[in-house]
């Protein structure tokens with residue numbers, strides 16, 4: 001730890017503030033001091049810059065203590081060992097968790113409730129690597145040592161467990177690409193938006209069988225069953241299940 005480390009943390013802070021000003025539509029007229037005092041994401045990142053520098057310098061306890069105090073104050077938990085590039089912006093921030101072996105490129109944007117986590121009790125590299133200029137929507141969970149390609153977008157509430165190519169949009173659970181280089185992906189398995197629904201099919205089959213039994217009973221007894229309203233489980237046509 002020396003002057004060079006302080007200079008680096010100061011430069012990182014300047015870049016983080018610029019990122020917040022540029023990417024938060026509500027922050028256009030907010031000054032840097034106000035931002036530092038009122039933006040939990042900016043505060044958590046500044047704290048991480050310091051705890052990461054302490055961690056790299058081999059200082060015991062203090063980095064994790066600082067990270068824990070930051071979690072209590074901001075609701076954002078970043079492991080001191082996590083590697084974070086320039087200009088990260090955590091909008092709203094609360095509920096964000098960034099694990100020990102996570103790596104983030106430059107100019108990443110993420111919203112509240114994002115998890116960059118592991119999938120189990122594996123050791124070693126077990127958290128995601130996120131490329132440059134990636135956007136991760138609110139509530140998205142990125143799990144395991146996966147790689148999110150540069151300039152990709154992860155939809156809100158997605159659960160991503162596989163690598164994501166650059167310039168893609170992934171949505172859903174499990175996360176799947178709905179756009180790659182601005183186009184819908186091709187191929188027989190590419191239409192994730194209109195997947196078969198086996199549970200709905202089974203219930204529909206049962207309803208058909210029941211109707212047959214009722215008709216048979218009506219023939220035998222001469223009594224018509226009371227009218228029962230049967231509503232479709234899923235709207236036919238219209239917006240599909242991945243409609244956001």
Ligand SMILES: CC(C)(COP(=O)(O)OP(=O)(O)OC[C@H]1O[C@@H](n2cnc3c(N)ncnc32)[C@H](O)[C@@H]1OP(=O)(O)O)[C@@H](O)C(=O)NCCC(=O)NCCS
Nearest residue numbers: 111137138153154155156169171172178179193242243244
């Ligand atoms: C995914 C997202 C980035 C849009 O990316 P895009 O590349 O512009 O993609 P589109 O809007 O063209 O959507 C692509 C498809 O994914 C679907 N989709 C978009 N977001 C989705 C989501 N979060 N979950 C499920 N499906 C989603 C769209 O309906 C569309 O489906 P289609 O192919 O059947 O038309 C955006 O919808 C999103 O989730 N942003 C997160 C914003 C956020 O977290 N804001 C919090 C502010 S507090």
